Amino acid sequence: MATIYDVSVMAGVSLATVSRVMNDNTKVSDKTKQKVLDAMAALGYRPNTIAQSLASNRSNSVGVLVSQLDGPFYGPMMTEIEMALRSANKHVIIAAGHSDEKQEKDGVEFLMSRGCDALILDVEAVSDEYLIELSKATTPIVFINRYIDAIKDRCVYLENEQGGFIATEHILSLGHKQLAYISGPLFKLDVRDRLKGHKRALQQYNIPFDEALCYEGDFRESGGSTAMEHLLSLNKPITAVVCANDQMASGAIAVCLEHGLRVPEDISFIGYDNIPFPQYISPKLSTVSNPIHEMGKMAARWVLQQVYNDQEVLIERTFQPELFIRTSTAPID
Amino acid sequence: MATIYDVSVMAGVSLATVSRVMNDNTKVSDKTKQKVLDAMAALGYRPNTIAQSLASNRSNSVGVLVSQLDGPFYGPMMTEIEMALRSANKHVIIAAGHSDEKQEKDGVEFLMSRGCDALILDVEAVSDEYLIELSKATTPIVFINRYIDAIKDRCVYLENEQGGFIATEHILSLGHKQLAYISGPLFKLDVRDRLKGHKRALQQYNIPFDEALCYEGDFRESGGSTAMEHLLSLNKPITAVVCANDQMASGAIAVCLEHGLRVPEDISFIGYDNIPFPQYISPKLSTVSNPIHEMGKMAARWVLQQVYNDQEVLIERTFQPELFIRTSTAPID
DNA sequence: CTGTTAGCGCCTTCAG
DNA sequence: CTGAAGGCGCTAACAG
Numbered sequence: 001m002a003t004i005y006d007v008s009v010m011a012g013v014s015l016a017t018v019s020r021v022m023n024d025n026t027k028v029s030d031k032t033k034q035k036v037l038d039a040m041a042a043l044g045y046r047p048n049t050i051a052q053s054l055a056s057n058r059s060n061s062v063g064v065l066v067s068q069l070d071g072p073f074y075g076p077m078m079t080e081i082e083m084a085l086r087s088a089n090k091h092v093i094i095a096a097g098h099s100d101e102k103q104e105k106d107g108v109e110f111l112m113s114r115g116c117d118a119l120i121l122d123v124e125a126v127s128d129e130y131l132i133e134l135s136k137a138t139t140p141i142v143f144i145n146r147y148i149d150a151i152k153d154r155c156v157y158l159e160n161e162q163g164g165f166i167a168t169e170h171i172l173s174l175g176h177k178q179l180a181y182i183s184g185p186l187f188k189l190d191v192r193d194r195l196k197g198h199k200r201a202l203q204q205y206n207i208p209f210d211e212a213l214c215y216e217g218d219f220r221e222s223g224g225s226t227a228m229e230h231l232l233s234l235n236k237p238i239t240a241v242v243c244a245n246d247q248m249a250s251g252a253i254a255v256c257l258e259h260g261l262r263v264p265e266d267i268s269f270i271g272y273d274n275i276p277f278p279q280y281i282s283p284k285l286s287t288v289s290n291p292i293h294e295m296g297k298m299a300a301r302w303v304l305q306q307v308y309n310d311q312e313v314l315i316e317r318t319f320q321p322e323l324f325i326r327t328s329t330a331p332i333d
Numbered sequence: 334m335a336t337i338y339d340v341s342v343m344a345g346v347s348l349a350t351v352s353r354v355m356n357d358n359t360k361v362s363d364k365t366k367q368k369v370l371d372a373m374a375a376l377g378y379r380p381n382t383i384a385q386s387l388a389s390n391r392s393n394s395v396g397v398l399v400s401q402l403d404g405p406f407y408g409p410m411m412t413e414i415e416m417a418l419r420s421a422n423k424h425v426i427i428a429a430g431h432s433d434e435k436q437e438k439d440g441v442e443f444l445m446s447r448g449c450d451a452l453i454l455d456v457e458a459v460s461d462e463y464l465i466e467l468s469k470a471t472t473p474i475v476f477i478n479r480y481i482d483a484i485k486d487r488c489v490y491l492e493n494e495q496g497g498f499i500a501t502e503h504i505l506s507l508g509h510k511q512l513a514y515i516s517g518p519l520f521k522l523d524v525r526d527r528l529k530g531h532k533r534a535l536q537q538y539n540i541p542f543d544e545a546l547c548y549e550g551d552f553r554e555s556g557g558s559t560a561m562e563h564l565l566s567l568n569k570p571i572t573a574v575v576c577a578n579d580q581m582a583s584g585a586i587a588v589c590l591e592h593g594l595r596v597p598e599d600i601s602f603i604g605y606d607n608i609p610f611p612q613y614i615s616p617k618l619s620t621v622s623n624p625i626h627e628m629g630k631m632a633a634r635w636v637l638q639q640v641y642n643d644q645e646v647l648i649e650r651t652f653q654p655e656l657f658i659r660t661s662t663a664p665i666d
Numbered sequence: 667c668t669g670t671t672a673g674c675g676c677c678t679t680c681a682g
Numbered sequence: 683c684t685g686a687a688g689g690c691g692c693t694a695a696c697a698g
Binding site: 046047048049050051053054059061068069070071072074075076078079082083086091092093094095096110113114115221222224225247250251253254257258276277279280281282284 | 379380381382383384386387392394401402403404405407408409411412415416419424425426427428429443445446447448554555557558580583584586587590591609610612613614615617
Binding site for chain 1: 667668669670671673674675676
């Protein structure tokens with residue numbers, strides 16, 4: 001592999017000059033520049049990024065820590081992050097936290113010791129205090145899907161309370177009065193916010209919140225099924241169920257269909273996240289959008305701007321959920 | 334940030350000794366080792382991986398190139414790769430190829446120039462020749478989901494022809510004689526193999542393959558819907574449809590349900606890949622497994638063994654698809 | 667505008 | 683078993 005030295009010899013210039021044309025941050029005369037370029041081409045020269053990093057104290061890599069790499073949720077986010085960063089010739093190093101405090105901390109440690117120039121974190125298990133502490137370190141960090149007041153300018157997040165509100169409000173506006181709620185794991189902030197929005201909508205319509213009809217699920221399809229079986233076993237009248245995410249809604253709907261209930265004629269369902277799959281099954285799931293890919297893109301842009309001094313990019317930090325009405329919700333008869 | 338030099342001073346030993354205890358590849362007396370360890374702890378020392386890489390000519394990073402980061406397919410694969418590699422303290426750098434030849438080649442270039450110790454590639458658009466050429470480079474490369482005879486010891490793949498066969502065989506064994514086939518994009522090798530298996534099963538049952546009832550879809554839910562609309566518009570009798578993946582099967586089923594057809598009473602469906610979602614909708618999709626996560630794990634192990642000299646790991650290079658019978662297939666009446 | 671000269675933090679012979 | 687010394691390939695002052 002040719003080195004910068006080989007190039008300098010061939011072009012008849014110094015190492016520094018070669019370095020300059022590579023980074024084109026200093027003026028180099030056109031003729032010498034051309035000589036260097038020719039030599040590089042002739043040698044098939046490719047800079048050694050490791051050496052560049054060591055010398056410049058910059059790795060050109062950004063670490064991304066997500067809860068999980070699978071599922072319908074993080075893929076789109078990673079896609080946007082990778083695209084935004086790669087086009088700036090930065091690379092992304094990934095790690096998974098699995099919603100576990102120790103693994104999340106390990107992941108952060110791992111990425112930091114890898115000399116990342118910046119970190120994009122989507123973490124759920126670690127405390128606000130830990131993150132506030134982290135954000136004081138020299139490595140710039142941006143948080144996706146989390147709002148912490150003390151460091152809010154580093155948070156890219158969705159207005160989950162509002163999302164919870166509009167989902168339930170849609171159901172209520174259809175005339176439903178007997179609602180069940182399938183929640184996600186309550187240790188997650190976004191889950192609590194969605195529930196909060198649900199309750200606010202209920203209140204606004206003067207409908208009492210029935211604790212017995214609120215089930216804490218696990219955000220997975222199977223959890224939605226379990227939840228629905230439980231709710232059905234209660235033998236209470238339910239005309240609509242609000243789910244904290246689409247996956248659980250899908251699992252719950254499947255159970256209802258198996259029990260011979262018609263959706264939405266007998267019972268309406270609304271989800272949350274607007275993931276692709278439930279748009280294509282029957283009935284098509286009404287839901288609330290969660291523009292996770294947009295949030296990923298914004299986080300990447302934040303890094304580009306803060307760390308790599310890209311002034312071009314526009315940054316949006318808060319996102320509004322939107323209602324998507326499909327065929328799983330219907331007016332009460 | 335403390336360096337190896339600080340540690341050596343504090344421990345009263347040389348740089349070399351500190352390096353040795355870090356890499357413990359040379360014998361160091363227990364007492365000096367302990368002194369060094371203590372110094373490292375006291376200083377909160379963390380090795381600079383960039384410098385390590387430059388000096389050792391090894392980056393401890395492996396590049397992973399997949400078609401896409403989203404979708405139900407690559408997430409599980411990435412999960413396994415990340416887990417396997419991180420536990421060996423290697424990091425994974427990702428890039429997406431988007432099934433486009435140029436982007437795939439760019440991605441490979443990108444990862445190589447990043448000094449990856451090895452590459453794991455899941456590529457579809459580039460030619461066999463290109464990959465054979467690549468595999469001659471010094472950077473070791475393993476291929477997932479692709480079989481190329483000349484470099485078969487670097488290929489981790491699923492027996493797709495066999496998978497296509499057993500899917501259709503299941504349908505035929507149920508007595509169906511009027512089958513449609515919704516294929517994936519035929520430029521993909523695995524897609525052609527699945528179709529080949531389908532035809533072999535047909536032949537074995539003496540059922541002619543009807544070109545008109547074979548539709549080339551795009552592997553997405555929406556593509557499955559489009560395909561089904563088309564097939565229905567033909568007004569030919571169809572009692573079962575074999576789909577090249579689960580996503581298209583789901584989209585196709587949704588269309589049938591909307592047309593008032595009952596699944597599986599009026600029409601049976603079988604998918605391919607065994608992704609999580611369609612297991613939780615109604616009817617539950619019968620399918621053929623595609624152990625993509627296992628293949629990811631194996632690819633990571635291959636790297637661990639070939640590149641990082643881990644002798645412990647066992648490697649399996651070919652995977653067999655398995656039939657999963659659920660409720661979307663039924664015997665012909 | 668260009669060349670010289672130190673390092674960046676660590677690994678790895680080579681002696682001892 | 684341990685220390686000394688020379689890079690790895692490149693960047694970044696500092697001169698000129």
